[in-house]
Amino acid sequence: MKNSLINSLFGQGDLFSSFDEAVDNVIESSFDSYKFRTTIQQEEDCYVIHAQAPGLSKDDIEITLDNGLLQVRGEKTINENMICSIDKNFTLGRDIDGSKISAKVENGLIEIKIEKKARLKTKKIKIT
DSSP: OHHHHHHHHHSSSOHHHHHHHHHHHHHHHHHHHOOOOEEEEEOSSEEEEEEEOTTOOGGGEEEEEETTEEEEEEEEEEETTEEEEEEEEEEOOTTEEEEEEEEEEETTEEEEEEEEOOOOOOOOOOOO
16 A cells, blocks of 8 residues: 555655656756846848847957958856856858958847948939
């Protein structure tokens, strides 16, 4: 009777393995829930990337552009057992002006503004 009650409450009656499995699932889902979340908005004259970087300051973050690849990296040591790090790459199109990129960090949010190249307006050519 006692074993059937335990089996119905805890599956196989192994309370500790069920507990360990539940704790492992909570820990794994906690780590999985934090992702380096980003959004990209296209505006008329630029692209704007917003990226979450909680706990990181501008001194902890490095943004580089090389051959159309924008890389955002950051790292901060919280204590001897914990390091917070981010790493994300963005392949940029040909319509951007690589010389006109700006970034700022405020309240754990990175904002990167990438200007588009000026488009040539349609021009009517007079034939002579």
